[in-house]
Amino acid sequence: MNNIAIFASGNGSNFQSIVDAYKNKKLKLDKIILITNKKNCYAIQRAYENNIKNYTFVLKDYNSKEEYELDIVRTLVKEDIKWIFLAGYMMMITDVLLKKYDKKIINIHPSLLPSFKGKDAIKEALDNKVYLSGLTIHYVNHEMDAGEIIFQKQVRVYKTDNVEKLTKRIQKQEHKYYWQIIDKIIKGG
Ligand code: GRF
DSSP, X not given: OOEEEEEESSOOHHHHHXXXXXXXXXXXXXXXXXXXXXXXXXXXXXXXXXXXXXXEOOGGGSSSHHHHHHHHHHHHHHTTOOEEEESSOOSOOOHXXXXXXXXXXXXXESSOTTXXXXXXXXXXXXXXXXXXXXXXXXXXXXXXXXXXXXXXXXXXXXXXXXXXXXXXXXXXXXXXXXXXXXXXXXXXX
């Protein structure tokens, strides 16, 4: 069964683009579920509007990160989830999930890794006056934004750019490519 979980913490525009591709039958899946770690994030609203089952797990409701991830794993197993795609999930993945989903957790990041890891990737690209940035889709491992790279797409940075403008152009490419790479990964096994 090609069942996938998208993990998100915020706006969920990447989640939306994957759902759109699924609904348009461009991305052939048996099921998508959404996992969030923020009770009121907009991704949840998108899930409701698109009839996608969603679950929220809040770290502070647990005694440890291990228990938090164990609870997520229980849900993923119950839902028969085979792949996890992070899309703006603002938390490190730890051993519990990594062991259960070995080589089955993928992330999208708004820079050309290994440049500009972390949550301020777009601002750092601008601060460093690079003329090329972009996006990276990569496997997730113990280190932040450091797993094996699957796909990269360059995006030109202009002198007139600010965080908002560059974010918009990078995200446009994320929405175009993430579901296509998901499709390839799933078909490859
Ligand atoms: C994306 O730009 C992604 O690269 C990064 O977080 C952002 C999430 O945006 N990891 P959204 O929630 O999908 O709109």
